[in-house]
Amino acid sequence: MHLYLRHLAAALFLITFAACTKTETIAPPAEGQNRILTYNIVNVQGEPISGAVNDRDSSITVYLPFYRQLVVLEPEITVPEGATVTPVSGTLIEDLLDVFRSGRDIKYTVTAKDGSKRTYTLRIVVQQPDVVLNELSTATETKEFTIDTRLAYDMISINLAGSGFMENNELMKMVLVDETGKELPPIGLSITNVGNIYKVSGVITKYNDPQEPVLQELKTGLYKIRIYSYGKNATTKFPVKINKL
């Protein structure tokens, strides 16, 4: 009898244990239907650039290598069935240089079939070497430039050596920064110094009216030089002096 009960207890124990294991298996929570499933940049040669979609902080991160020289992005976005996304898949992100330099919020709102919404923020990370500028002035000696606007024609040429420049001038910008930190309009880059990734050459010219915007705003004073190179920029530590006569 005792033996019989013992066997029964063992069997019951086993059954209970097995049953318990079974009921402990729980299904993962259903994933939200207001998600971005994939985010790919497709306006490239070959394989698209895949963005990393992070549901935890509702962000999409796109890593852009500088050598692709992209100034416009065409994203292809997928969402669950029945959901919609705005702006819609394929909406171009134009003027990427302005996004890098001025900042611009780029957000995507997904609306699920049940009406629930979720907004993702796009983060663009440019993978690019830093911009390094060789100073024209030192702490004690300030380099001077003079442009005489009384002449029919005059010009100054600002040559800055360094590294991290792009070989395509369209992806570069040179600006003067005055003592209050304000940027003047961009300086035209020399069309004879192209494809040079170790030197950037800016030219301010006094010639026929109307004068170029940078010359109109220029006053005699101290200016730092800021170079924008694709997704990065750098400013000289020491200013130069520009005399406008």
Place this chain on the structure above:
Amino acid sequence: MYRKLIWCLLLTTAAACSKDDAPPAPVDKPGENGNTVKTGVYRVVNLAADTNATSGGNAVSLYYSLEENKVIPESQRQTGNWDIVFYGIYNSSVYPNNGAAFGSPGYGGPGKALISVVVNRKFDAQYYDTLQYKPLQLPISRDLFTTAFESVKTVEEDKFPFFTRDIGLDHFQGGFDGWGHYDFYGLLFPGDPKKSHVVYTMPRVMVIKTHKGRYAKLMIENIYKDSPANPNRDNRPGFITFRYAIQMDGTKNLDIK
């Protein structure tokens, strides 16, 4: 048994061959997005590219979709929305939208377009010194332009290879055949100061494979306003007049009326 095997092999080979030979199917069908043109000949007159253009620097680039017959904004230069761009000084370099061509306007983008220029020295001899690379007489007869355009009836890649880079001014700063003669010094009209830095179009046809894989032929008729037959410095450049024929069915047939 062996017979069956041979048949199998033959069929496989044939299938493989036909796949290779068939032109790559265009990405979409004409008219699919409502904007594409039909197979036909189109003429674009006085397209204002950069009307302040000088010979001193690059003009504002002008991006063009042959499949939609319209200008595309420069901000979309790294997309598949355009096929060719009129680029550089006087918009004289015609680049295809090719994202693999380093330093070209579409570099980095998805573009797959290609371009070639058809050159027939026998035909050229009617208006052109084929050794000195300059026109024999100006203006060049307009009939020659029509003849040249109509004589390109198919795509002959073996004769006129496609490039990913630009077709520009004929034998100017380089040994390349182009679509027009740039008289830098005014040598064709000695002593006439208004005849230097003038571009004369020649009856040359460019064949273009569009980004989406269709073929077109294109001829620039003039780059000056209202197409003067014998332009000089008083004529305003930056107004491109060109004609093109596009085949939308994906074949190489360019005998289009």
